[in-house]
Amino acid sequence: MSDIRSSWAGLALALAFFSGMLSSSLPTPLYPVYISLYGFSASQIMTVFGVYAAGVLFALIVTAKINIRPESYTIPIYAGLGCVFLSSLLMMFAHNIITLILARFITGLGSGILMAYINRSLIKIFDTEISNAAALTATASLILGQAIGPLITGNIVHHDFYKLKAPYVILLSLVVISTIGVWRSRQVVNKPIIPILIERQKIIIESINMLSFRDVIFCCMAIFLSWAMASTFMSQGPILAHIYFNVTSVQRVSYSLSAFLLVAGATQLVMRKKHHYFSLRIGVTAQLAAVLIALVSVYTISPGLLLISVMMEGFAYGAILVGAVTIVNIVARQSQQTHIINLLYIVGYVGNWLPFSLSTMMDHLPMKTALVDYLFICILFSISVFISTYISGRNNRAVQIRS
Template sequence: MSDRQTSRAGMALALAFFSGMLSSSLPTPLYPVYISLYGFSASQIMAVFGVYAAGVLFALAFTAKVHIRTSLYTRPLYAGLTCVLLSSLLMMFADNFMILILGRFVTGLGSGILMAYINRSLIKLFDTEVSNTAALTASASLILGQAIGPLITGEIVHRGFYALKTPYIILFILVVMSIFGIWRSRLVINRHCTTVTIERKSVGAQSYRGLCFRDVIVCCMAIFLSWAMASTFISQGPTLARSYFNVASVQLVSYSLSAFLLVAGISQIVMRKKHHYSSLKIGVVAQLAAVLLALSSVHTKAPSLLFISVMLEGFAYGAILVGAATIVNMVARQSQQHHLINLLYIVGYVGNWLPFSLSVMMDHFTQETALNAYLILCSILSTCIFLSAYFAVRCQNITGRIRKN
């Protein structure tokens, strides 16, 4: 296949993943609208928010156990996109709690299926040991989809232009385009996976040397806390900025969170040129610094320190994601255990639930006590991850020197 056909297939897969991730964040600005229109309680909205993650985890756990031949990868891609298409229709006409729950669960199923098989398809498509194009394409599509969704819906809600339907019409159109793109590139996506034995001897042997399941565990630990911190800033940040740090401007907080995701995207592009473990190490160090800065901002009640912490965490988020995804992709290919890719994202989505512990603590203690306890916990986790990454790299270097001799 030509490079042009491969690039076209990669773009089709990226658009499909972008659409799936867009569906995850698109309804976020609509939750207050649902509350005002239909009188939903806060717990009902939390259930609508949480059932999406349940759908993703179910899909990832299921696809990890299902073996599909590489020549048939378009089938689960069609299934995932069909779920997102169906969910857009359900959400477009949702006027009660049960339809919203069903719509979000189906969205989660579609996103989880796409997350599993688009990553596998990208690994097969960009079939080279030294390239992390597959990991960068997947992680960039994920972040852009999550970042752009609320911006689209927020602008539509602000202008009052059929707020409950227009976002899902846009999603519907994007999914149809994705299905068409996947269909046009079906021969490239379904082509037989070439052997990597020759490649290991010629190029990339150094980058593969010493990688094993131990490295996957380190990546999962880093992703867990990275996604937990991102979820903390996004879900609890606006409330805490107003009530604890006395930041009255809602727009300023919104722009800060958008900047967080923008920095995460830029750091992926920058870190792509680094060795995958260098990217992971830099991200882990930046994450530890971000957590400590956030803890300092709580003690000083300084919004400027919190802003720096958010930006630093954005950098860490992108660096860890592209580094961890590259390492897990390489180990999955080396061992032919593609369910490891699912494991990485399962751990990430479980990390999204860590901020619920902060909410529980704030219900029983003062905000300062809750924030201190939560950030001390995150600091301990971050330190453990830093030490794990340090010793993993050291073991990898020792193994490399032994094999050389």
Template sequence: MNTSQKSNELNKKSNLPIIFFLSLSLITALINSSVPTPLYPYYKEIFKLSATMVSVVYGAYATGVIIALLVIGKLSNLFDDKRILILPSLFIVFIAGILFSRSNSFLDLFIARFLTGIATGGLTGAANISLLKICKKDNGKTAAFIAVLSFTLGLSLGPLISGLSIEYNFYYLKFPFYIISLFSAISFIGIAIYWPKKISEPITINNEKKYSNKILHVNKFIICAISLFLCWMFAACILTFGPTLSKLIGGDKGELYFSFIITAYLLIAGVSQIISKKLESKHSVIFGYTSQLFSFSLLFMGLYFKSPLLSLAGFILAGYAYGALFVGSASLVNHISNEENHARSISLLYLIAYTANWIPILIGFFVDIYAIENVTYISLLSFSLIEILVLFLFKKTQF
């Protein structure tokens, strides 16, 4: 082993602690975003909330993320040392966890959920850029893998932790959030201690480049944005109303059943993103739509026949569809963008996608008036018709 190879090995080993704590910070933020999901029926019952109010609590997260992307995203370019953004974001995660554990009203839940969105939006970009700088040697492949793995683990572990707490009646309105606050504190201390004295510059930095706010190929961008919006919309509806529907299908074991199901759904969605990157982007989107439509049929029948098995099959297909539509749509936007407008295109794409988290508020309004089963049937039929139309338009679009 020559001197250069020895130096690289030493760098890798010396960077392992900071990579671990940055990954833990991402996992913690994403756990905090998904851990309340199985608890919504309990919040609804304890705080006498309507379905609309529960949906508003869920949607507060998206509002926080969008504000963070708009405000903190611009600030990120001003600071080379990303700790300025990462450490305050972790502190907000800590505060949000404590506030969730002590919530006594709709307002407490709304603020905690909103703070979670702010923290997630502020943390994810800065942590990902830091990982990209630290793992520069392989052109960012390691950083990308760590990011996907952290997101998948975080989103998947959240419902599992709260679901098991409910099943064993172990302080389920408090314990999951104590875990989050503990993890955020550990991440905060670890990043503060192990932050490298010198971090490489990002892989592609050119301060002389001119950037444009103009979106190229508007029609193609719109069809990609709609595709991403639809898959996030359905995921938001699952996470908001799934716990209530699971009781209708799974009976007394509904909460635990849903916790395992949603964990599997989110894990499959993460794996699907990795698999779909190897496919041609347009094929990935088409496969995603096809799988999504089949999943709607299975979920419709699962609810109608009260069949956990049919529902499970529907969730598995929906998980694959989410990952395929996500990766395919984002990759196509990358393809139709140039260097000048790429950042603007990607930012706008995700802003549009995050607004999908507000759709459950509209559906929650109808759930308060009509039975949730009837609203679910109508929603699944409506989603199917919309996706068939968008799939037809997508196939007609030349990328």
């Protein structure tokens, strides 16, 4: 019975996390619609997109400083779902840029709160039962939520079915269902943490050179550019596909963005079995290739090359994330400074604001010039990350962890 209750609680938490992540990507195909209906500029749309990251960052920083007892984890989860519910209502009836910005910031708050406490709850529920159930549940919810959002909205926009309302009606329904699910499983979610004796892991260093904070810096650099490029495709992709690459089908763009996130998720699963520096190196290599292909696609105005670049970026996104997180975890464990882990995600979310420079350039320069200048900046940064990672990777041989 305990296993069944834990499974139902895990399912309720997964649905809640899925709803939070769905809210982050659901509006993406609507950005061209907002531009055509309300005449928003590219920088305004980028602000709407970027303020979500600000909300997530704020929530993560605040939740890291607030100590909530494990027996009360449902309280912040309800608060996170409430933020998603409120932001969805605001998005449904938004007719100006201020309302959209406010709604997206509240969405970020909700996503950040859910990210913090649902992960903690999953670890608490599954810690003695299934070794990797918590991680797999959280990863699946995050990837599916981000991937399915553009798919849902893209199809709604394609069929012109209450395109500014229907996506959020679906989201509101999921939020209500997940809230009920969490409430029904509140006893399991709020169960106290039971101390468990865990065999200490032996860390075998095969090289004199241990991982250091320098490696963390390289990981942060890689994550910054990776998340910046992902943010570029998610925020500016639909607009550029329609205006610059003459891709008129919203469905095709939505499918491409969903495929991008699914490739990233699949890559994370595959790369979990690889050495951390191998994953990081192959990720930054794919990152450089993706940016170069994107530049060529701009010069040739080739939607096909752009699609290849997007898929390559999805692979890079997943590989870099796995390698960087593993390296940072090792350094945090060696130095006993767990706050280093937060640094990685903070830098990543800051990277979400880099595309704001592209939107600003698009408002003041010819579109091709803006794209070329932006991609050249990304290429230079990508080359520096590539060189730094390979030099550091050669100086740090395997650090293996075994029970």
